[in-house]
Amino acid sequence: MTEKFKVPHTLILLLSMMLVAYIATWLVPQGFFETVTLENGRQAVVPNTYALAESQIRLTPMDFFVAIPRALAAAQDVIFFVFIVGGVLSIARATGTVDALIGNLLDRFGKRPYMLIFMVIFCFALASGAIGTAGEYIPFVLILVGLCKAMRLDAMTAVGIVVVGYGIGYGVSAFNPFTVMIAQQIADVPLYSGIELRLALFVPFVLIGFHHVWRYAKMVQDDPSRSYTAGLPCPLNHSGSIDYPALNTRHKLILFGLVAAIAIAIWGISQHGWYLYELGAVFIVWGIATAILGKLSPDLAANKFVEGVQDLATTAILIGIARGIALIMEDGQILHSLVHGMSMPLSHLGAEAASVGMFVMQSFLNLFIPSGSGQAYVTMPLMAPVGDIIGVNRQIAVLAYQFGDGFSNMIIPTNAVLMGIIGMAGVPYHLWFKFCFPLILKLSLAAAIVLVAAVVFDYGADVQPLKASAIELSTDTTDIA
Template identity: 80%
Template sequence: MKEGFKVPHTLILLLSMMLVAYLATWLVPQGFFETVTLDNGRQAVVPGTYALAQAQTHLTPMDFLVAIPRAFAAAQDVIFFVFIVGGVLSIARATGTIDALIGRLLERFGHKPNILIFMVVFCFALASGAIGTAGEYIPFVLILVGLCKAMRLDAMTAVGMVVAGYGIGYGVSAFNPFTVMVAQKVADIPVYSGIELRLAIFLPFVLIGFHHVWSYAKKVQANPELSLTKGLPCPLAGSAEANYPALNKRHQMILFGLVAAIVTAVWGISQKGWYLYELGAVFISWGIFTTLIGQIGADRAANEFIEGVKDLASTAILIGVARGIALIMEDGQILHTLVYAMSSPLSHLGAELAAVGMFIMQTLLNLFIPSGSGQAYVTMPLMAPVGDIIGVYRQVAVLAYQFGDGFSNMIIPTNAVLMGIIGMAGVPYHLWFRFCLPLFGKLMLAASVVLVLAVTFGYGEDVQPKVEETAQTQAK
């Protein structure tokens, strides 16, 4: 009897995608748009300037191999943030705080998992939509995994709550400074204009995410054999019958320190432009605070930190290799060619279909440009004038960009934050893809309907630049 097909390890899948990207650099012509430097120092492409490179050069096999360690260097901020979070959480667990917190949450939500799931999806979506949080969710993953296991759920449910909130928050954000603000500035429309529609669709999209995760969770709770992660080792595995320690004053002080760290991180992101290096420093401070309050001793804290880092070594490798896919395409100088090839057919479609086409294009390009703001600087200078020609207002083009960037964050393996979250929970990428694909399809369908209606009812007409203003902006 022949053995059935076995899905390769996630590392093999990512290396295979790197190889495909490498081969594409030999098959796709190299070309460029001219770029201009904006006031903030970022580079934006100039529409109508695409041209093939005069000399077509190709990456060598050595370039492919060198791209792997270079990718680790490019993703170092995420990798070391994950290491720091894993190590610090290991210290916190050694004090009994994590187990005590899980026990307390079980008392509150043990018989109401639907409320817990909705609250997590809603709150994470709200935070992502408001201030663009993403990697900041990684510290919550292990806590939610332990809580879900104790509620007879699984790690997939925990990851589903986190990632659904994260992706939906970015996709329907009302005022995310890293996506909405950047895209509207590049499209030359007032910042935060059109907020009414984005606020109106926030809750319906959150409910789509909640329904998907809760439907799966109910099946697993009724029959654990239906769990997609059945048989896999799971961090912080527990049961509802376990004897969790009481949440004492010392635990409460440590949790207060965590809340203070998160508040400080949010303040730093919104007011000081902090990101993962600074956030790592904040969590190191919490780790020191936890060691002192928990009274576990410096040597034990050091050992626990190292053990926590060890547990996430495989996650760090996946994050680094995932970054290599985009790096290969950047080195091969074919990214602008792909953008040009995808955007050109849009001018031949009707306005409604073109808006959906913009959405699909942004979704595909997020695989190669996983940075939300980076994608805005590359694509919005092209989408805005294309929309002017075919009758898609720039506000709709920005919405299509948001949907494409945000929702695909939940499923593309080049997203370092996603790989960090599923790696922290011990969920292989192919199983996550199987869980997330139906949700992604539902969100794609709902977003397409919103875009068609937005075009039909003239969303963004009130802020559409006049033809003369557009010409002057392009001339500059």
Template identity: 80%
Template sequence: MKEGFKVPHTLILLLSMMLVAYLATWLVPQGFFDTVTLDNGRQAVVPGTYALAEAQTRLTPMDFLVAIPRAFAAAQDVIFFVFIVGGVLAIARATGTIDALIGRLLERFGHKPNILIFMVVFCFALASGAIGTAGEYIPFVLILVGLCKAMRLDAMTAVGMVVAGYGIGYGVSAFNPFTVMVAQKVADIPVYSGIELRLAIFLPFVLIGFHHVWSYAKKVQANPELSLTKGLPCPLAGTAEANYPTLNKRHQMILFGLIAAIVTAVWGISQKGWYLYELGAVFISWGIFTTVVGQIGADRAANEFIEGVKDLASTAILVGVARGIALIMEDGQILHTLVYAMSSPLSHLGAELAAVGMFIMQTLLNLFIPSGSGQAYVTMPLMAPVGDIIGVYRQVAVLAYQFGDGFSNMIIPTNAVLMGIIGMAGVPYHLWFRFCLPLFGKLMLAASVVLVLAVTFGYGEDVQPKVETTAQIQS
């Protein structure tokens, strides 16, 4: 990097992307697909119905400015969940539980960071792949940052463990209810079919993520000057290794309460359809439990909670602004145009190249449609008939969607969960991008190979619907 060049603040980068999206609404043709309402109430596009909008919507500068507070409102569930987690963890740290836990983990893994990194990446990938966990990882970030700091690693290593597990879990998920189930239903193939391939590729992709994080961690441990976060303030600065308290019975009870809260959250997600509002309530309950068991007093707990929230104010701002990019494109009526423009050329490619093209298209569209299920409802009704025409089975089209949605979650700044995780750890986005881009490239290459082989060996032929009439894809 040239001396004197300063990378803009993450907030400036996001606002710049919003401005680019705003300008695009004046330059990109506006249009829509027809949509239908499914049994679950969600809207899905109808393939072959794209048409230019009769009335052009021209967003004014005022519309651009109004989109910023609207984006905060649209991302309120993530923002307030981040606030709650930050406040509750501050209470837990005031009881000494977090520091005691770090000290105990150091006793077990202090000389085996490779085992710790693999376990975190593997477990987080397993959870994301099984039940679609994502924002639930935010409470673990500060614990891992403190642990890495004590092991002469850095905050980037902690974030790498969390996000690699999260993104890979979504990308190669065997039965994520928010992505695999939705996409297969929209593509009209049996839910959870083709699971054997997804299970087979799970560990190899996890090993790619582990290798990337561990390779970086080894360099930092050997030479701290190589840390990408060198010179940045640590969120848990000030705790010396020798001062870690003993993990006593009171701390163990608080940690048991955390495990109970997580188990409750997992049950609620899988059985009751809970999401961030309910999860926030669960963590508030744990905060109250921690206050009582930790015997720190109501006033101190309140002050600690507020201080924890203050520390995450900048993170909340980034999460809110990140949502504004897609909001501008929706208001400017160009989101469907981008989907149409990206999907149309696929019909002119061979099956293998088209499968990889679907993957690339889904990756790019995740920047504008960061919701996994939302992306499935917009893109899979188009990808299924395109695949029917060019010989890409629908199971392969679903796999391309999974890869595109999951892996790009690790790097796109419009992903509110990612911004919450790196914000919690105090890692600027541009530094995270430098760390993650090589990993993203490795996963893209590996996924492309899997897709080509899936087409070659007829993955999904057994569940391919018999299509009597071919949908017309506009060129």
């Protein structure tokens, strides 16, 4: 009798994807676009300059295995940030603050979990759309896991709340400085232009995400055996009912410190360009303050911090390996070739189909260029002139880019933040895919409808630059990359 197929461990899935990328470097033509250095120091590709590489690189099996530790090193900022957050939250749990917060929220929303789910998704989406937050939500994962479990939900619901919130926030952002603003700048349309449509899309898309999460949560609440994570260990290392402590003044001071830390982090990101190193430092300070306020001895605080770090060892490895897929493709000189190959067919489509094709292309390329700003610098210099020729306004090309980047962030395994979140919650990737893929289909259908309507109603025509004032374009569509 044939044994039932068993989905491999997430680490095996990622290593398999690295192997596929490695094999592709032998099969896909190697080539590059020329690049120019912009005023901000970033490199952007130049349209119509794709050429095959003069010298072909053949990666050896040793190169493949060396890429694994290189990938871990390349992802070190995310890895160590996750370690710091895990260790600091372990200290907070030792003070009883996390359990007290969960108990307080249960009193308020225990009989109205739908309200809590909507509020958190809405707030996360709003923050992501406004200032590009994503990794900053990692500290909330374990808190939401504990809260969902107390409401007879599961870890998948907690992950859904976090990831759906920030993914939709990125996808329909009105003025995310790391995606929309960069893409508009490259496409040579005024910053903040077209904001009316993006603001109008925010609530409908958030409702799509909320409905998906709540429908699943209601199913689990009605029948816990239908949970996708039934039988998996709880990352909080406890089970059964808990006697939640009252939220006292000491706990409130610790929570105020968390809010202050996040506020400082947001200020640093927006005003001084902070990233994960600085954010890690802020959370370390909060962890020290938490230990003092919680009256933990130095040895106990240190032990709890180390325990929190140890619990995330698997998560750290997954984050690093996820980075290796793009690293292999960069080493093998095929990343630009994929962009070139995928952009060429768009020049032969009608405007409506091409706008949807841009969205599909951006979604696929996000697997290999998981950085939102990095994807903008590689793809927007190509999509803007392609759109000029086939009748897709540049504002629509920007919209297709942000749909593709934002929504696919919720499911691609090369997204380090996603792997960090599901790792902290103890949710295997294949189960997350099972949960998230239907939502991606719903969002993609809605995005396609919006893009076609945008073409029909000539969205962005008022800010469309004259071709003569933009980059000189080839009139031969077969040359467009």
